[in-house]
Amino acid sequence: MLRGWAAIRNAGVTSRTGLWFIVVFVAGVFLVIISQSGALDPVRNLGVRLASPFTSALDSIAGGISGQDGQSAIESELEQLQVEIAGLRAQAGRVAELEQALQFTQSQTALGLLPAEVIQRRSGNFEDILAIDRGSSDGLVEDMAVLSANGSLVGIIVETFPDYAWVRLITDPALSVDALIQGVEGGTGVVQGDGANPLSLELVPKEANGREGDTVVTSGLTGRFPEGLLIGTISSVSQSDELFLRIAIEPAANLGSFELVMVVTSPLPRELEPPE
Template sequence: MAKTNWRRLAVWSAFIALLLLIEFVPLLQRPLAPFMRASAYLEGGLYRVTNSARQRIERLIIGHDTSSRIVELESRLSLLTLHQARLVSLEEENQNLRRLLDFQESRGLSTIAARVIGKDPRAPAELRLAAGSRSGVRSGAAVISPNGALVGIVAEVGQETSVVRLLGHRLTQVPVRVLDKPQAFGLLESSGGLSLRLTQIPKNADIKPGDIIVTGFASEVVPANLTVGAILSVENDPQGLWQEATMAPLIEPAALDLVAIVIAL
């Protein structure tokens, strides 16, 4: 009987406590409401800050990787471009070598190929070549382009290199003639400009603009009939002893990278 009464008392006590809790909780929430709102605001702010920081870090990481990838791709593209340019240069060099060999065989000349290694702006009428006396180069030898045109005459010879005076050099003089006109001969000299000068042409020689000029009498290392250029204009002074003409060279020496030097006819 005592145990039953105790259980009833415990149940009623719990029921009364629940009622009191329901009644007083709203009253307790009022003074705590500002703290609860502050806590919720703080929690929301912390979430926004941490989320924003996370997004920024992700963007930085992704951006860094992307930037590194772009730099890597640009570097590879540059290497491929250089490689392609090198292949084009090698192909052009091979074609020039084939032309030189074909010209050598067709003319029965003994020549050596030489790279152009020096183009001094202070001496535009000269080229330095990577071939010298050890290769059989001699002073006065003709220097020929890949298509068989006369480039100039060797003026200085070292053991490993040589210097060629171009046709426009003030000291260059080459005996020449008009192609297919044996009586139309003269002397090629520099005019001090882009064109060249033909002097000492016989008065009775039939020459006109467009005529092709070739080397004249062969010397020990300058073959005859090398193409030199074409006549631009003719001057025939009735009072003069000779005719003169202006000539345009066939090749542009500044564009040359490979030439042939005649070492024997």
């Protein structure tokens, strides 16, 4: 009797296993059929929509990393190009100065000129000087005039050493230059430096008819500078007191940026001793 019951139970288990197999098989066929028919598209689309934020975030992170690398490379290349452009501009400025110096030396046969390069500069409200790479071994002495590449007045040599010299610029308050307004009767005065401010032409009689745009040159009256060196142009005219005008001058030389100068080596007219 026990063997009979076991047989019945085994038969039931086998029947249930077969039944589950049949159910799973039928369900699989059913899913294949409805999948091909598109009935599962809403479910599939829902899954895609639910996963979309996560996949987008991953794509953004990956793209961000790649974009940052690319941006860094571009910025590095841009910096390199800017350095190269700055170098080319400096070379172009150097070439322009050399061309100007050549043209001026060819037109000024009466002046002895010695080219020199600026090697150092000290600038402030109370001092404006620079050093050049020529000195006493090149024949330089104090009080020689120094010009820019285009021939305008830059300053005067104040101290020499064997292989370099110091030049006081016309913007230095300690330097004054006898000057005149070209074509203006009685338009003589003294150009005075004022640090970073424009030059001023002082002690010009109020009767002088100086105007904005007029040219100011060295007068040569004291024998310290050759006559006729270009200083600049008048930028404004005002009356300082009852007797004299105060005239602002824009320097002809770009005193803030130059690398090449020319020293006037020609002997200057001897300054005469005053009568006793």
